[in-house]
Amino acid sequence: MQIYMVGGAVRDRLLGRPVHDRDWVVVGATPEQMRAQGYLPVGRDFPVFLHPATREEYALARTERKSGRGYRGFVVHSAPEVTLQEDLSRRDLTINAIATSADASGAGCLIDPHHGARDIAARVLRHVSTAFREDPVRILRVARFAARLPDFTVAPETLQLMREMVAHGETDHLVAERVWQELARGLMAEKPSRMFEVLRACGALERLLPEVERLWGVPQSAEHHPEIDTGAHLLLVLDMAARLQAPLAVRFACLAHDLGKGSTPADMLPRHIGHETRGAELLKHLAERLRVPADCRATADKVAREHGHIHCSNALSAAALVRLLERCDALRLPQRFADILLACECDARGRLGFAESAYPQRPRLTAALAAAQSVHSSAIAAQAAARGLAGPQVGALIRQARVAAVAQWLASQ
Numbered sequence: 473m474q475i476y477m478v479g480g481a482v483r484d485r486l487l488g489r490p491v492h493d494r495d496w497v498v499v500g501a502t503p504e505q506m507r508a509q510g511y512l513p514v515g516r517d518f519p520v521f522l523h524p525a526t527r528e529e530y531a532l533a534r535t536e537r538k539s540g541r542g543y544r545g546f547v548v549h550s551a552p553e554v555t556l557q558e559d560l561s562r563r564d565l566t567i568n569a570i571a572t573s574a575d576a577s578g579a580g581c582l583i584d585p586h587h588g589a590r591d592i593a594a595r596v597l598r599h600v601s602t603a604f605r606e607d608p609v610r611i612l613r614v615a616r617f618a619a620r621l622p623d624f625t626v627a628p629e630t631l632q633l634m635r636e637m638v639a640h641g642e643t644d645h646l647v648a649e650r651v652w653q654e655l656a657r658g659l660m661a662e663k664p665s666r667m668f669e670v671l672r673a674c675g676a677l678e679r680l681l682p683e684v685e686r687l688w689g690v691p692q693s694a695e696h697h698p699e700i701d702t703g704a705h706l707l708l709v710l711d712m713a714a715r716l717q718a719p720l721a722v723r724f725a726c727l728a729h730d731l732g733k734g735s736t737p738a739d740m741l742p743r744h745i746g747h748e749t750r751g752a753e754l755l756k757h758l759a760e761r762l763r764v765p766a767d768c769r770a771t772a773d774k775v776a777r778e779h780g781h782i783h784c785s786n787a788l789s790a791a792a793l794v795r796l797l798e799r800c801d802a803l804r805l806p807q808r809f810a811d812i813l814l815a816c817e818c819d820a821r822g823r824l825g826f827a828e829s830a831y832p833q834r835p836r837l838t839a840a841l842a843a844a845q846s847v848h849s850s851a852i853a854a855q856a857a858a859r860g861l862a863g864p865q866v867g868a869l870i871r872q873a874r875v876a877a878v879a880q881w882l883a884s885q
């Protein structure tokens with residue numbers, strides 16, 4: 473059997489980028505031989521094994537043929553006769569279809585029948601062959617590679633193929649988990665806006681995230697949003713989230729923060745009264761459809777509802793500040809509140825001409841929370857109980873003490 477390094481590790485090494493995980497392809501072996509050598513079989517669908525020591529993935533060379541719609545409709549053919557060349561030609565992009573006869577040190581010559589190295593030099597994402605069609609997840613992969621490698625463009629013929637696949641309904645049968653996985657990776661990449669540009673350009677955004685697609689062509693007031701278009705604003709916000717190294721929950725909250733602006737009645741534009749509540753409702757459906765993890769969902773819900781109040785929080789009284797903190801559940805979940813504030817900063821600075829502006833609301837509300845947290849609620853509860861008070865009366869006393877503490881902090885400013 474021969475073993476070659478393939479895929480992301482070879483690509484990233486040629487790009488001079490850090491290599492995270494290595495994928496290997498094994499030619500001329502049977503599953504039985506692999507098991508006999510101690511490799512551990514994983515995955516039901518594909519002949520993939522884990523190395524007993526390194527735990528890296530070793531896949532038997534295979535060809536794939538589509539048998540149905542969506543991600544699951546595959547027939548995999550793997551046999552010792554399948555050649556490296558055959559395996560490389562069923563892969564998605566030329567830059568991912570380079571093998572090296574390397575040992576683990578990475579030395580060795582490139583096997584690059586589809587000229588992936590040339591496309592790396594030319595900064596092009598190009599499909600290897602029409603076998604690309606056989607896996608619609610690849611549309612999302614191209615989009616997330618565009619976000620990770622922002623100086624790459626999608627080859628016109630690849631974009632055309634992606635358009636045809638979308639028009640054919642190929643993205644309509646994708647499994648929610650796979651869509652979310654690729655979306656999350658794209659959001660965490662260097663320039664998330666590129667992912668959405670590519671998904672829009674091939675029509676996949678309309679199919680997968682119609683609530684997001686709808687933001688394009690919707691105006692906002694030029695005074696607050698010099699970029700005017702709500703879609704243009706969204707892209708600036710997402711790239712700001714990447715610049716501020718925000719975690720996934722914050723980036724997803726950025727993606728979903730203005731969904732309500734896509735359903736503003738035409739006669740209200742460019743104002744968006746009530747977009748927060750409308751947005752939270754749209755977010756709920758989107759998150760259920762894509763099975764978005766609970767932490768991302770919860771952060772996004774608070775951001776959708778409260779971002780306007782947080783932007784305007786400089787004018788709030790102590791009592792209103794405490795109500796805002798309570799609505800954000802900030803006393804119980806301070807880390808999530810920090811995430812909510814970060815998303816709001818991305819929103820504010822993700823506007824044309826505001827990228828370098830300060831966002832004093834974030835430190836200010838962080839300090840307001842600290843003031844509210846300084847109240848010893850258990851001591852107050854114990855005193856109240858001693859006086860025979862219970863339930864809502866205790867809650868009211870604690871809130872009163874928090875308002876007093878926030879008022880004292882406000883006065884010291």
Ligand SMILES: Nc1ccn([C@@H]2O[C@H](COP(=O)(O)OP(=O)(O)OP(=O)(O)O)[C@@H](O)[C@H]2O)c(=O)n1
Nearest residue numbers: 479480481495562563564565568569607609610
């Ligand atoms: N839908 C897919 C998924 C994977 N691959 C091939 O399998 C390799 C390994 O896949 P994966 O680890 O998912 O992606 P990488 O390209 O290695 O990127 P990453 O750095 O994100 O791991 C890819 O390079 C590509 O050759 C493919 O052709 N089609």
Ligand SMILES: [Mg+2]
Nearest residue numbers: 479480493495
């Ligand atoms: Mg990989």
